[in-house]
Each structure stands twice: as structure tokens, then as C-alpha cells.
Amino acid sequence: MDADAASFAKTVLGWYRRYGRHDLPWQRQDAYRVWLSEVMLQQTQVSTVVPYYREFIKRFPDIRQLADASIDDVLQQWQGLGYYARARNLHKAAGVIRDQHDGSFPQTMEAVEALPGIGRSTAGAILSFAFGQHWPILDGNVKRVLARCFRVPGWYGQSDTMKQLWYLAESVTPAEGTSDFNQAMMDIGSMICLKSKPKCEACPLKKMCSSYRHHSQADYPQKKPTRAKPHKRTLMLLHRFEDQVLLWRRPPSGIWGGLWSLPEVDGERDVDLWQQSFLSIKQAPQKIQQDVIRHQFTHYSLGISLAIIEIDKLPEKIFDADNYVWVEIEDLASHGLPTPVRKLLSSLQD
Ligand code: SF4
Incomplete structure (x- = not known):
């Protein structure tokens, strides 16, 4: 890690200790709970997810009970959260874990990424939060923070843009305190570096943020040219x-x-x-x-x-x-x- 990346990580971790979220119901929990929260948080805000998460855990307290449940029961429990493919994949993946991993959540990137519905960022989040492993994440919030800090050109559907964002995520994510760092980046994205009107004055990264320096926060991340929805x-x-x-x-x-x-x-x-x-x-x-x-x-x-x-x-x-x-x-x-x-x-x- 070079000096700039080390100072980025140190700043983020320092902010997290004082201002980050430390009391979410899935923090410091087993991989099943972390996985469930990550899947629920895709396209959905923390405040919406919390009650759904608690009810889901009450109904399916572990991977085996989820795997053994009928898909109808799982979808019924998911109702209201939308994006139902997430629930179907969750159920399918629970079956894979029961049948191929003896009911224990796998602990290698290769095995986690092979589960239905789990991409690289979700896998990184589960492995870092549940097992303390050193993997970067790149969810919607982290992408926005990095795209603005480093003024990354292009939009997320472009492979060069994604390559650059992953490269940056890998570069700034420290080996020590990875899970706190990842949580902090999510928190900065969801609490400070908001999609519109980012609260730059309160941001720990403002001194190293290129968009802030150039007053170009609104230009990053760049938007895909839109076509009217049919x-x-x-x-x-x-x-x-x-x-x-x-x-x-x-x-x-x-x-x-x-x-x-x-x-x-x-x-x-x-x-x-x-x-x-x-x-x-x-x-x-x-x-x-x-x-x-x-x-x-x-x-x-x-x-x-x-x-x-x-x-x-x-x-x-x-x-x-x-x-x-x-x-x-x-x-x-x-x-x-x-x-x-x-x-x-x-x-x-x-
Ligand atoms: S300074 Fe502003 S634009 Fe830059 S990361 Fe912080 S909140 Fe986002």
C-alpha cells in the first residue's frame, strides 16, 4: 500500500471510530446473518431493511432452516422488499450450502462467489465482516465515494470504469481493520457522500477528494445517457x-x-x-x-x-x-x- 492509500485508509478508519455505525443488528454476527443483510441491502436502505431482517431471522434462524423451507414461504417472508430474484437466489444458495458445504458458510472467495446471487462485492463484504478476511467491496455507496474522490470517468456499465474502480478499491482497502474500513466506506457513502447534495463539509475525505477540489461533485459518477422508459x-x-x-x-x-x-x-x-x-x-x-x-x-x-x-x-x-x-x-x-x-x-x- 503506498503512502496516499495508507493515509486514505487511516482517515477513513479514524472517522469510523467516532462517527460510523457500530450497532446494526447484523454487525459482529455469523456469516449467514451478514450474507442476509448484504442481500437485503442491495438496492434497499438500512432503515427499510432492519425490520425485514429481524422478521426473516425469526422465521429462518439458520441456513438449514432456510434451505429446508419452501420457496413459497421464503417469498412470502420477502414480500414488500421487491427484487424477488434476490430471495430466490438466497434460497437456492442455502440449498447449495446445506448440500455441498455441510451447512457451514464457505470461507474462500472462490466458493462464496460460486453461490447463486453473490457477486464479487457481496462476497468481499461477507468474508471481511464475518471472517475478518482482507477483501475490498464495491457496492453502490463505495462506488460513488471512489468515483468522486478520484474523478473516475465513465459510468458503471462500462468495463473500463469498473476495472478502475476495483483497482482503486483494492488499493485503498487496508489488510488490518478491513471490516471496519469496508463498513466505514458504506457509511460515508450512505450518510455523507449522498447522491445529490453530498455533505462535503462533514466528509473526512474532503482534503483528498478530487471532485471536492474541482467543485465537480455533481459530475461524478457520470451518468449513462438515458432513454425514455417504455x-x-x-x-x-x-x-x-x-x-x-x-x-x-x-x-x-x-x-x-x-x-x-x-x-x-x-x-x-x-x-x-x-x-x-x-x-x-x-x-x-x-x-x-x-x-x-x-x-x-x-x-x-x-x-x-x-x-x-x-x-x-x-x-x-x-x-x-x-x-x-x-x-x-x-x-x-x-x-x-x-x-x-x-x-x-x-x-x-x-
Ligand atoms: S468530499 Fe464530498 S464528494 Fe468528496 S467523498 Fe466527501 S462527500 Fe463525497
Whole structure:
């Protein structure tokens, strides 16, 4: 480590001792808890994660219990956190740890990175926090701090930019106190070097921050040129028989993979064909509510309309019956539902 890198690390560690976060529920815990928190923290803030983390640990206190649980139970526990692929990968990885590592979290970078859903940064975080190993991390907060401090050109989707950021992360991360350093960099990113309006006056790195010196904080990290998000539309079918509604289990991959939802068609003209194909019935919707919810995904927005179809007799059979279920309205909460669908159905429970 050269002198500049050593002084960077010393400054960060000094700040951490006085101002960093030392009481998060997953700190100084075993690798399972650290791993769970890291996965939950991807794209989600600490304050949102804490209650979900506590409930998840209560329900699945160790890796074996998570691995042995059904994916439905895991998704149900995850509901509300979004990005459900994270929960599916967590469950899959728990199975790998149970079957290939005798239930103990692996301790080499190679083995940790090989687990589903764990990239280099998450692996570095788990190995440094849980086992005190010397690995750098590069989550969204750390990337922003480094991109600004060293005025790294380009955006994160560019491999040269990522190479440079990893090189910098490796250079400044000390072998002694790695876990405190990594936590401190996350804290500086989330508490001080904010996306907009960074609090530079309170930042321990301001003397060595190139963006601060050049008044160019707003220019880093550089943004990928944006294209307008496409807007898609879907019509969800709410079949209701007395106090039951028909739910459909979505395919395991794709949006809301594996969660229970409502059957969908492109538009009103497809309702008839869908009903005849899946339920062998013919019943026009009593009501169509247009664009009840607009949901934002990373790459597009989705306008959801709702067709309400009351039927007076349960269909005798359902095509692809394994993926459909009639559920009592009062039992809806025990099914893993995507947030917009839960909102759509919540009015039924009033
Ligand atoms: S001085 Fe400002 S821009 Fe630089 S790292 Fe600190 S908060 Fe971020």
C-alpha cells in the first residue's frame, strides 16, 4: 500500500471510530446473518431493511432452516422488499450450502462467489465482516465515494470504469481493520457522500477528494445517457366466487418470478379466449377499472388495469391447475404477492 492509500485508509478508519455505525443488528454476527443483510441491502436502505431482517431471522434462524423451507414461504417472508430474484437466489444458495458445504458458510472467495446471487462485492463484504478476511467491496455507496474522490470517468456499465474502480478499491482497502474500513466506506457513502447534495463539509475525505477540489461533485459518477422508459400495459383478471379469488403462480423467472398474482391478458378482447382456454367458462367482466396502478420497474413502467369477474359456480377444471389456486380473501396475506397486486386486492379485505 503506498503512502496516499495508507493515509486514505487511516482517515477513513479514524472517522469510523467516532462517527460510523457500530450497532446494526447484523454487525459482529455469523456469516449467514451478514450474507442476509448484504442481500437485503442491495438496492434497499438500512432503515427499510432492519425490520425485514429481524422478521426473516425469526422465521429462518439458520441456513438449514432456510434451505429446508419452501420457496413459497421464503417469498412470502420477502414480500414488500421487491427484487424477488434476490430471495430466490438466497434460497437456492442455502440449498447449495446445506448440500455441498455441510451447512457451514464457505470461507474462500472462490466458493462464496460460486453461490447463486453473490457477486464479487457481496462476497468481499461477507468474508471481511464475518471472517475478518482482507477483501475490498464495491457496492453502490463505495462506488460513488471512489468515483468522486478520484474523478473516475465513465459510468458503471462500462468495463473500463469498473476495472478502475476495483483497482482503486483494492488499493485503498487496508489488510488490518478491513471490516471496519469496508463498513466505514458504506457509511460515508450512505450518510455523507449522498447522491445529490453530498455533505462535503462533514466528509473526512474532503482534503483528498478530487471532485471536492474541482467543485465537480455533481459530475461524478457520470451518468449513462438515458432513454425514455417504455410504458407497457396489462389487464389483470380478478375472478371472484363468493369469498374466494383465483390466484396464478407466475413462472419462476421474469418479473415477480414464483410469486402469486392474478392471471393477466393484454386487453379486454382477450378475456373471453383466456377464460375459455383456462377455465372453460364464458362470463363477461362486470367491471373494468382502467389503469388502477402504475408500477415502475427498472427498465419500463407498467399500467395495470383490473377486470372484475364474479362467477356463480366454480369451474369444474382449470387448465395448468398446479399454478392456480382459489384462495379465501381472508387468507390472501399468507401468499407471497407482489406489492402492486397486494394493493389491488387489499380493497377486498376491507
Ligand atoms: S468530499 Fe464530498 S464528494 Fe468528496 S467523498 Fe466527501 S462527500 Fe463525497
